Each structure stands twice: as structure tokens, then as C-alpha cells.
Amino acid sequence: MNSRPLVGGFSELWRSSATRLIIGYGALFAAWSILLIGAISWQTARYLENVVDRILEQRLHFLATVDRSRLPELLAATTSLDLRGAMSFGLFDAEGRYLLGDIDQVPPELPVDGEVHPLPRGVSRLSGQRGSRTRGVALRRSGDELLLVLVRDYGNVDRVGTIIRGGLLWAMSLTLIPGLLGGFLLARGPLHRVRGIEAAIEPIMRGDLRARLPISGRRDELDMLAAIVNRMLDQIERLLGEVKGVSDSIAHDLRTPLTRLRAQLYRLQREPLDGASSALLLERCLGDTDALLDRFRALLRISELEDLRRRAGFRQVDVSDILRRVHELYAPLAEDRTLEFSLQAAQVPLVNADADLLFEAVTNLVSNAIKFTPPGGRIVLRTQADSQGARIEVLDNGPGIAPEEREAVLQRFYRTQRDQHRPGFGLGLSIVAAIVKLHGFRLEIGANEPTGSCMTIYCSALPA
Amino acid sequence: MSATNLPRMARILTIEDDAVTAGEILAELQLHGNQVEHVASGTEGLQKALTGNYDAITLDRMLPELDGLTLVMRLREAGVRTPVLMISALSDVDERIRGLRAGGDDYMIKPFAPDEMSARIEVLLRREPAQQAIVLRVADLELDLMSRTARRAGALIELLPLEFKLLDYLMRHCGQVLTRTMIFEAVWGYRFDPGTNVIDVHMVRLRRKVDAGQAQPLIHTVRGCGYRLGEPA
Numbered sequence: 001m002n003s004r005p006l007v008g009g010f011s012e013l014w015r016s017s018a019t020r021l022i023i024g025y026g027a028l029f030a031a032w033s034i035l036l037i038g039a040i041s042w043q044t045a046r047y048l049e050n051v052v053d054r055i056l057e058q059r060l061h062f063l064a065t066v067d068r069s070r071l072p073e074l075l076a077a078t079t080s081l082d083l084r085g086a087m088s089f090g091l092f093d094a095e096g097r098y099l100l101g102d103i104d105q106v107p108p109e110l111p112v113d114g115e116v117h118p119l120p121r122g123v124s125r126l127s128g129q130r131g132s133r134t135r136g137v138a139l140r141r142s143g144d145e146l147l148l149v150l151v152r153d154y155g156n157v158d159r160v161g162t163i164i165r166g167g168l169l170w171a172m173s174l175t176l177i178p179g180l181l182g183g184f185l186l187a188r189g190p191l192h193r194v195r196g197i198e199a200a201i202e203p204i205m206r207g208d209l210r211a212r213l214p215i216s217g218r219r220d221e222l223d224m225l226a227a228i229v230n231r232m233l234d235q236i237e238r239l240l241g242e243v244k245g246v247s248d249s250i251a252h253d254l255r256t257p258l259t260r261l262r263a264q265l266y267r268l269q270r271e272p273l274d275g276a277s278s279a280l281l282l283e284r285c286l287g288d289t290d291a292l293l294d295r296f297r298a299l300l301r302i303s304e305l306e307d308l309r310r311r312a313g314f315r316q317v318d319v320s321d322i323l324r325r326v327h328e329l330y331a332p333l334a335e336d337r338t339l340e341f342s343l344q345a346a347q348v349p350l351v352n353a354d355a356d357l358l359f360e361a362v363t364n365l366v367s368n369a370i371k372f373t374p375p376g377g378r379i380v381l382r383t384q385a386d387s388q389g390a391r392i393e394v395l396d397n398g399p400g401i402a403p404e405e406r407e408a409v410l411q412r413f414y415r416t417q418r419d420q421h422r423p424g425f426g427l428g429l430s431i432v433a434a435i436v437k438l439h440g441f442r443l444e445i446g447a448n449e450p451t452g453s454c455m456t457i458y459c460s461a462l463p464a
Numbered sequence: 465m466s467a468t469n470l471p472r473m474a475r476i477l478t479i480e481d482d483a484v485t486a487g488e489i490l491a492e493l494q495l496h497g498n499q500v501e502h503v504a505s506g507t508e509g510l511q512k513a514l515t516g517n518y519d520a521i522t523l524d525r526m527l528p529e530l531d532g533l534t535l536v537m538r539l540r541e542a543g544v545r546t547p548v549l550m551i552s553a554l555s556d557v558d559e560r561i562r563g564l565r566a567g568g569d570d571y572m573i574k575p576f577a578p579d580e581m582s583a584r585i586e587v588l589l590r591r592e593p594a595q596q597a598i599v600l601r602v603a604d605l606e607l608d609l610m611s612r613t614a615r616r617a618g619a620l621i622e623l624l625p626l627e628f629k630l631l632d633y634l635m636r637h638c639g640q641v642l643t644r645t646m647i648f649e650a651v652w653g654y655r656f657d658p659g660t661n662v663i664d665v666h667m668v669r670l671r672r673k674v675d676a677g678q679a680q681p682l683i684h685t686v687r688g689c690g691y692r693l694g695e696p697a
Contacts, residue, residue: 286688293575297657300573328626329652332665360656367662 016191022183026176033172037165045161049135052157053116056137060114060150064141071146072100078150086153088125094145102126103149107136112147114139123151133158193222209237250299254292261288298427305357305434313354319383319390319459320345322355326362327381330370338375344382348390351459353439358459361435364428365394365455373398373452389460397452406445432457474519474589478502479509479535480551481527485574489522492578493585506530516544520588522581525552525563533566540567547588551576560655579689583641590640600635603695605674605682607635616674626651627670634683634693643690667691 059078066074071091079087079102090103098104105124110117119134136151196214203211212233213226264285268278327343334341362381369379373396380395401409410433432455436443442458476493480486481504493500501518503509506527513521513535525532536548550568552559560571569591570584600607604617612628614621623631633650634642644663649655667683675681684692 283688290577290688293577294657296575297573301656325652329658329662329666332669333662336665336668356654359654363658367658 016187018187018190019184022180022187026180026183029176029179030172033168033176037168037172040168041161041165044164045158048157048160049154052152052154053135056116056135056150056152057114060137060139060148063148063150064114064139068141068144068146075101082152083156085129086156088123088129088151090149090151092147092149094147096147099146101149102129103151106138106147106149107151110136110138110149112138112140119151190222197222197226204233209233209240254295257288257292261285261292264288295427298431302427302430302434305431305438313356314352315355316350317353317355317358319348319351319358319392322359322362323381323383323392326359326366329363330366334370334379337370337373339370339373340378341370342378342380344380346383346385348383348385351389353441353459357435357438361432361457362392362394364432365457368428369394369396369398369453369455372396377452386458386460388458391459392457394455395448395452397448397450400447400451400453401445403447409445410443474498475517476500476585477509477512477518477521477546479504479506479513479521479527479532480524481505482524485524485551488578489581492582493522496582496586498585504528506532506535510535510538513539513546514542514544516546518546520585521546521548522585523548523550523568525550525554525559533562536563536567547591549581549584549588551581577689579641580643580645583643583646583690586640587637587642587646590637600632602635602638602693603680603682605635607631614674616678621673623673626666627673630666630670631674634691637693639692639694641686641690641692646690 063071063074063078075089075091079089081087088102090098090106091100092106093099096106102125103123104126107119107121107123109121110119114137116135116137119136122130122134123136132153132155134151134153136149138147138149140147193214193216200211200213212230215223215226215230217223264281267273268281268285273281323343323345327341331341366379366381373379377397380393382393382395384391384393409429433443436457439459441460444456444458446454446456448454474497476498478486478489478493478500480489480502483504486502486504490500490502501512503512506529509523509527510530512518523532523536527535532550532552536550539546539548547569548567549570549572550563551572551574552563553574560573563571569588572581572584598608598610600609606615607628608614609632614623614628614631629651630647633647645657647663647667648658667685671681671683675683680695682693682695684694684696686692
């Protein structure tokens with residue numbers, strides 16, 4: 001017995017489809033959030049940089065227009081207006097010599113055009129202070145040709161972007177973590193039910209085919225699956241029941257001749273018999289063995305027919321022609337039994353069938369009718385056109401088959417009360433049923449008026 | 465064609481791996497005066513069969529080493545025409561067709577009655593090239609295939625078409641035991657068990673027409689087995 005549980009432990013939770021879904025979803029969410037955060041912080045930084053650039057330019061243009069005597073005072077005020085150390089300036093004469101301010105050299109990479117430009121290499125300051133990222137603007141005054149340089153450190157602008165990024169990252173993490181946790185908890189639900197199904201399957205695997213899988217009533221995927229499996233179990237249970245019924249009846253029907261055979265052989269072994277008696281006994285033994293062999297042959301034939309492997313022989317056949325041959329074969333036998341055996345073969349449409357098998361089916365019906373109709377009786381073999389093809393009818397005025405026995409006579413080995421004392425194997429109608437089933441035709445057992453039975457084969461494909 | 469000039473003792477090769485079945489086949493064939501050799505494996509069977517020293521072969525379909533179907537195909541490829549009766553536990557119709565296509569001459573399904581088997585072997589042993597004769601004769605019975613008439617001691621016998629076919633088959637195999645299954649197969653062309661004694665009734669009618677009022681009957685019942693047409697053995 002395999003003791004490995006189907007479900008259990010953390011590894012199962014890890015393998016569960018819900019867990020995988022949640023992890024995949026989490027990864028996608030994180031990747032998208034990071035992309036979004038990057039875009040937001042970049043956009044913000046760009047916007048702030050633009051605003052600061054415009055302020056810087058406006059100040060410079062204002063300083064370019066004021067009177068020279070007010071310049072030192074206004075420059076000092078400009079630096080003090082901003083954050084400490086963020087803003088620096090430099091004033092140079094027409095030849096570029098240092099006059100005033102923290103900046104002692106004109107940055108060589110800075111064009112003198114009144115627009116803000118990045119200064120990747122930084123600037124030389126008297127205070128020795130170095131900014132993390134600096135941008136500057138330079139302009140020559142039109143009156144006195146003095147050169148004005150304003151430089152600003154953008155480090156604090158960048159810091160705003162960092163703060164926004166950090167905040168968003170926190171928000172993302174705080175959203176993702178409970179999501180994942182909740183997902184894991186949810187995944188445990190279905191696993192729990194799978195464990196329930198496992199427990200329900202245990203007895204079925206042990207052979208109790210009446211057990212069924214539990215259905216929660218939620219009508220979800222697991223319920224659908226359980227319902228499918230339950231339907232399959234219904235079918236298996238039914239089939240196994242049929243097999244059991246068949247083997248029971250085979251066992252029952254074979255036991256009688258086998259027991260008789262054994263008794264006869266036993267007698268032969270024990271009692272010294274004279275030639276004539278032993279010959280008679282041996283004859284009976286052979287008869288019993290032949291009967292047994294016949295039964296096996298018929299059984300094999302039925303299972304062969306039920307295998308549906310003879311479909312290759314199907315073609316358009318004339319039912320009337322088959323009936324004529326059956327009549328020809330059985331007319332002498334019927335006459336010997338003083339039965340009136342008539343054929344009414346009308347012109348009917350061709351049907352798609354295996355001619356040999358259809359012949360075999362009809363012979364079985366006729367043979368039964370001859371066997372069970374008392375001398376002086378009447379048997380009619382006829383075919384008639386039908387709305388969907390043709391039908392074959394075998395009518396007799398024998399004892400007939402009681403309505404409640406009609407289904408059962410189609411089962412293998414079944415014999416009705418009326419023929420318990422007659423030879424015959426009870427397999428004929430099972431063979432007919434198997435052939436009819438193979439063709440997709442329909443067999444109907446009815447009553448003839450005033451007495452007797454009416455066997456009908458409807459030779460047309462069953463409506464799907 | 466008469467039963468009097470019996471051929472020499474026939475040599476039969478039985479290829480069968482099941483010892484009990486082989487014993488049955490051997491006993492039955494020896495009982496009918498045949499000389500039977502038995503091998504249990506396919507390869508050994510093929511070696512022996514290829515010598516061509518046999519008049520007939522009974523061949524099991526399922527064999528160790530080399531299966532019956534391959535064996536009969538190799539045999540036919542090598543040009544050996546010895547008649548082969550295939551015996552199989554596989555009852556499938558397709559299986560039978562496959563066996564005959566491969567080169568088997570007849571096919572039987574297990575379980576089988578030994579006398580049915582020996583009757584079939586007899587037919588295979590005496591199988592003659594296609595009959596060119598226009599008139600078949602057994603003792604004073606004549607069957608004219610052209611005018612489709614039968615005469616016994618010169619007197620015309622009225623036959624129905626079916627009875628004609630039946631007599632034709634019996635006369636072509638005169639002196640041989642023919643089982644009901646073989647008759648049903650050859651005359652009606654069907655291969656299933658018709659169940660009732662339907663064949664017997666047809667035989668009774670034919671016999672009434674052929675043997676009525678004759679001092680020496682020609683159609684004989686072989687107890688528990690079938691029929692034989694010919695002068696009394």
C-alpha cells in the first residue's frame with residue numbers, strides 16, 4: 001500500500017496553483033510599480049529643475065539691468081534669499097578679472113548667453129565648497145561690460161526626487177506584503193478541499209464503489225471536477241455490476257452441465273459397466289461437452305460482436321434478399337415441425353449493414369420462433385419499408401414473452417420459464433441484441449395478436 | 465475420387481506448444497491412420513516444414529519464438545505449398561482473415577472438437593486441383609454440372625438449387641467426413657453456428673431424394689460428427 005500522502009506540508013502549498021498564481025502576480029505588480037516610481041520621480045525632478053532654472057535666469061536678467069552702484073548689495077541679497085550655500089555668484093570685469101563674489105574664476109565650459117547650462121566639472125569657489133550637481137548661467141552687462149555668473153547647487157532639488165521614490169517604494173511594499181500573505185491563506189482553502197477529496201477517494205480505491213466525492217455546493221472548478229469524477233464512478237459501478245451479473249449467470253448456467261459431466265465420469269470410473277451402458281454414458285458425456293463448447297463459442301461470438309471490430313464489412317444490403325435466404329434455410333425445419341412458415345419480402349430501401357451479421361441475427365430470431373411455436377403454429381418472416389429505412393419482423397403464435405421478461409431475455413444466458421425444459425442456450429437473443437447494437441439498429445420485443453411474439457429489427461440508424 | 469483407392473499413410477506435422485492439445489491432435493490424427501510428427505516451437509516447426517516432407521500441417525497461431533502467422537508466411541515465401549490448418553484461440557474475424565491471407569488453408573478456433581479437426585485435415589489432404597469434370601460420379605450417382613441435373617441409376621432426381629449445391633459439395637468430397645459446420649460454411653457461405661439441427665433437416669431431405677428405394681444408401685450419418693457420401697466403408 002502506498003503510504004505517501006497526496007497532499008501535505010509546506011511543499012504542497014508551494015506547489016499549489018493558487019500560490020504560483022499569487023507569486024507571479026506579485027512579481028508583475030512589483031516590476032510595474034518600480035517602473036511607475038521611476039517615471040514619477042524622473043518627471044518631478046525635471047519639473048523642479050525647470051522651475052529653478054527659470055528663477056535663476058530671471059534673477060540674472062534683473063541684475064544685468066540695475067545700476068552698477070547697487071550691484072554688490074543686490075548680489076549679496078540674491079544669495080541670502082536662497083537656501084544657505086545653495087546659491088553662489090561671481091562678478092568679473094570686461095577682461096575677465098575677478099571683482100566680487102564666492103566664484104573666483106569664470107567656468108570655462110559655461111557659454112555667456114544668459115541661459116542655464118550644466119556644469120559637470122563644478123566651479124572654483126573662494127569658500128572651497130563643492131556642490132553635488134551644479135548648474136550655472138552667465139551674462140555680460142550691456143553698459144559696463146561686466147560679466148555676471150550665477151551658479152546654483154541642485155542637490156536639494158534631486159533630494160526631493162529621492163524622497164518621492166522612497167515614499168512610493170514604501171507604499172508598494174506595504175501593499176504587496178498583505179496581498180501575498182492573503183494569497184497564501186487563500187491557496188490553503190482549495191488544498192484543504194483536495195485533502196477532503198483524497199480522504200473520500202481512499203475507500204473507493206479500497207473497493208467501495210458506492211462512495212462518492214464530496215461536493216461543497218459552491219459550484220466552482222473543484223465542484224465541477226468532483227461531479228465529473230462522480231459521474232464516471234456511477235458508470236464504472238454500473239459496468240462492474242453488469243460484469244458481475246454476467247459472470248454469475250455464466251457460472252450458474254455452466255455449472256449444471258459440468259456437474260452432470262462430472263457425475264457421469266465418476267460413475268464410469270467407479271462402476272464396471274458393460275460395453276453398451278458405458279458407450280451410452282460416454283455418448284452423454286460427449287453431448288454435455290459439446291453443449292458446453294457451444295456455449296463458449298456463443299459467448300466468444302457475443303464478446304467479439306461487442307468489440308465492434310467488424311465495421312469493415314458494412315455496405316448497402318438488400319434486406320429482402322437476406323430474408324429469402326433465411327427462409328430457404330429454415331423452411332424444411334419448419335415443415336418438419338408442421339409449422340406454417342411464410343415469407344413476405346416487400347421491396348424495401350437498401351440499408352447500410354453487414355449482410356452476414358444481419359443474416360445471423362435473423363436466423364437466430366427464426367430459429368427461436370421455430371423452437372417455441374407448438375406444432376401446427378404459424379410463423380411469418382417479413383420486411384416492410386419504414387419512414388427511416390426498413391424493418392424486419394418475425395411473428396409467431398407461440399406462447400410469447402411476458403412484458404416484464406422482455407428486457408431480461410436480451411441478457412446473456414437468460415431463459416424464460418416457458419423454455420426451461422427445452423434444449424437451447426438462451427444466447428440467441430443476446431447475439432441478436434449484440435448484432436443490432438453493432439449496427440446502431442433497434443430491437444423491439446412485442447406481442448403478436450392474439451398470442452405469440454413479434455420481434456422487430458428497425459434497420460435504420462438511431463437518431464443521435 | 466472414390467474412397468477405395470486410399471492414399472498412402474499421410475505425413476502430418478503438428479506445430480503446437482501446449483502439450484495437452486498436441487496430445488489430442490496427435491491421438492486423433494493417428495486414429496485416422498496418419499503418421500504425425502510433433503514440434504513445440506515455431507523455429508523448429510519452420511525448419512521441419514521447409515523440408516516439404518509433409519502432406520499437411522496443423523499450426524498453432526500463438527507459438528514461442530516464431531508466431532504462426534509469420535511461420536506460414538515464411539513457408540509460402542519459400543515456395544512450400546503444403547496445406548496448413550491454423551488453430552487459434554483468437555476468435556476475432558479479422559484474425560481468421562489474417563490467417564488465411566498469410567497463406568493458411570483453413571482456420572479453426574480453440575476450443576475445437578478433435579473430429580472436426582481431423583475432418584478438416586482430411587479435406588486438406590485430398591484437396592485436388594480445381595475440378596474440370598462436367599459430370600461428377602459416385603457409384604451409380606451422377607451429377608451433371610452443365611445441365612444441373614442429378615441421376616441415380618439412370619433415373620432423374622428432382623433437386624432444388626440449394627440441394628444441388630449440397631450434393632455437389634458432398635460428391636466433390638466423397639468418402640470424407642464432413643461436419644455440419646463445414647457443410648454450412650461451404651454451401652451457405654456463413655461461418656457461425658446455426659444452432660438448431662437445421663443442417664440435418666436439409667440432409668434428411670437430400671438423402672430422401674438420393675437414397676429412397678435404393679438397395680445401397682450413399683449418404684451416411686457419422687455419429688456425433690457429421691456426414692459422409694460414398695459407398696459403405
